[in-house]
Amino acid sequence: MTLKTYYNPVEVLFGINSLLNISEIVQKYTKSIKNAKILIVTDKNLLNILGISEKILELLEKDGFIVEIFEKEGYFSSIKIIDNGANLVRNKNYNLIIGIGGGSAMDTAKCMAILGNNPGSINLYLKEGKTLENYGIPLIEVPTTSGTGSEVTRWATVWDLGEKQKKYSLSDLKMYAKGAIIDPTLVKSLPxxxxxxxxxxxxxxxxxxxxxxxxxxxxxxxxxxxxxxxxxxxxxxxxxxxxxxxxxxxxxxxxxxxxxxxxxxxxxxxxxxxxxxxxxxxxxxxxxxxxxxxxxxxxxxxxxxxxxxxxxxxxxxxxxxxxxxxxxxxxxxxxxxxxxxxxxxxxxxxxxxxxxxxxxxxxxxxxxxxxxxxxxxxxxxxxxxxxxx
Ligand SMILES: [Fe+2]
The missing domain is CATH 1.20.1090.10 (Dehydroquinate synthase-like - alpha domain)
Incomplete structure (x- = not known):
């Protein structure tokens, strides 16, 4: 029988109101950095729709984190959005990224985190076989749907919405998030x-x-x-x-x-x-x-x-x-x-x-x-x- 291994390194925090512990998890993965800079990657207006925008900022800012928000437009985690996001991450030197949303927001965050420490466009890795040499910026994923599983996978779906429309997958063991916070209260208002x-x-x-x-x-x-x-x-x-x-x-x-x-x-x-x-x-x-x-x-x-x-x-x-x-x-x-x-x-x-x-x-x-x-x-x-x- 062939030996098959199982591997998943993501720290999972599951339960009602588990999001209230976000600051603790962020602290764990930025522990030696004073006033660490955090980027939240999310779908446009989602934090306001969920009513967690102020709450999450308050939780993180009271512990001294500097928080910025990157809002992704549209349904797809596209090459264009990811490349723009990756440039932002490289320029601003964030210490940790939090992806909040459905699959495409979490996949966008996952790609931005890995590209933050690996140079060039995502096209190089998807289409030209370039290797992801470095681990990414620490990533925490927070799903707001119960479906995609992206919070515990090592890959991201990436859509080329150019002339030749096509779906790609960027996959590497280095792409796993550090942690996933699964709080069913975030799904409560999902239609x-x-x-x-x-x-x-x-x-x-x-x-x-x-x-x-x-x-x-x-x-x-x-x-x-x-x-x-x-x-x-x-x-x-x-x-x-x-x-x-x-x-x-x-x-x-x-x-x-x-x-x-x-x-x-x-x-x-x-x-x-x-x-x-x-x-x-x-x-x-x-x-x-x-x-x-x-x-x-x-x-x-x-x-x-x-x-x-x-x-x-x-x-x-x-x-x-x-x-x-x-x-x-x-x-x-x-x-x-x-x-x-x-x-x-x-x-x-x-x-x-x-x-x-x-x-x-x-x-x-x-x-x-x-x-x-x-x-x-x-x-x-x-x-x-x-x-x-
Ligand atoms: Fe799926």
């Missing part, structure tokens, strides 16, 4: 639709971590715990979005999912989701959920192009959500999306046969697809997507 869509991202990540060729015994434990927690609490949050206990459960499920796929990466579902998001403006979690049930069926088949253990692992995934077979599990996922008032067919999000060809042309991210248990070909992907049309 219901956003809550379930980001939760579906976590759900997909947990399932993909479990069926990934790259799984290990520890990622399995996190993934199999995450799957039922997220599945049941997604239905609950839809009925009662202000219930803090359900928010807490979902945040915990999302953390477990993040810890699982931080070591396995994702598979075909995520790979195919990126062109769906980029070209059809479908939010990331929904873009994953749209094909999840069909990939569940695809990966559960016993064929010569599937790894031997896959059918058994797919049965365990089905068990975890209370289904008696992968067929039943696929139907339950589709039913869940209908209950959550989400589309389940591609035409509902504006994708036609021509759109499917675009997705096929761009949906094979090598780093993701190679970990799918069953080999995916263009023809097989076409068949899957046509079933969903």
């Amino acid at each position: 219901k639709k956003m809550s379930v869509i980001t939760g579906l991202d976590a759900f997909s990540q947990a399932i993909e971590a479990y069926w990934s060729k790259n799984h290990n015994k520890i990622s399995d434990i996190y993934a199999l715990q995450a799957i039922p927690i997220i599945f049941s609490n997604l239905q609950e949050i839809f009925k009662d979005p202000s219930n803090i206990d359900i928010r807490k459960n979902l945040a915990f499920g999302s953390l477990l999912s993040g810890l699982a796929f931080s070591n396995t990466k994702t598979t075909a579902v995520h790979s195919v989701s990126y062109p769906i998001t980029l070209h059809f403006n479908v939010p990331h979690g929904l873009a994953c959920a749209l094909t999840l049930s069909q990939f569940l069926l695809f990966n559960s088949e016993k064929t010569e192009n599937n790894i031997d253990e896959a059918p058994d692992r797919l049965r365990k995934i089905s068990d975890a959500i209370g289904a008696d077979s992968p067929d039943n599990a696929a139907q339950m996922i589709t039913n869940l999306m209908t209950t959550l008032n989400l589309p389940t067919k591609l035409h509902e999000v504006g994708i036609d046969k021509k759109g499917i060809e675009l997705i096929i042309a761009e949906g094979f991210t090598p780093d993701r697809v190679k970990h799918n248990p069953r080999k995916l070909t263009e023809d097989k992907l076409r068949k899957i997507l046509h079933t969903l049309l």
Whole structure:
């Protein structure tokens, strides 16, 4: 048996009002620096929307930290935003960066932190194979959605929004944050639709971590715990979005999912989701959920192009959500999306046969697809997507 290691160095602070301890964590990672300079990287106006702007500044400034805020505009963590942010970080010599927001704000913060101590544009690292020689500026991530898992992963999604639009991933062991503060009160005011869509991202990540060729015994434990927690609490949050206990459960499920796929990466579902998001403006979690049930069926088949253990692992995934077979599990996922008032067919999000060809042309991210248990070909992907049309 090949020895597989599990590695995750992020210090996790989880719980209601855990954000109130932010100053302590910041102090820990800037301890010898007097009046350390902190940069908060966040989505535009998010701190005010959450009502934490003054609170967080007060907490940090009363302990002598000098705090500045970098507000990121738009949905994507783009090359342009990251390069501008990296130049700011290099010029101002910040001692620590705090990323607060959803995946794109945390990914932007992660890239700014690593580029703060590594020269040049992010393009060099994404497209020209330049190595990240140095560790970044210490980073603390604070998620405001329960979904992405970026707070505990070593990579960041980066979007080239230039002429040749494309999704990249910058990944390196040096990119892990020092700490993650997961406070369910920050998710409390997240609109219901956003809550379930980001939760579906976590759900997909947990399932993909479990069926990934790259799984290990520890990622399995996190993934199999995450799957039922997220599945049941997604239905609950839809009925009662202000219930803090359900928010807490979902945040915990999302953390477990993040810890699982931080070591396995994702598979075909995520790979195919990126062109769906980029070209059809479908939010990331929904873009994953749209094909999840069909990939569940695809990966559960016993064929010569599937790894031997896959059918058994797919049965365990089905068990975890209370289904008696992968067929039943696929139907339950589709039913869940209908209950959550989400589309389940591609035409509902504006994708036609021509759109499917675009997705096929761009949906094979090598780093993701190679970990799918069953080999995916263009023809097989076409068949899957046509079933969903
Ligand atoms: Fe994701």
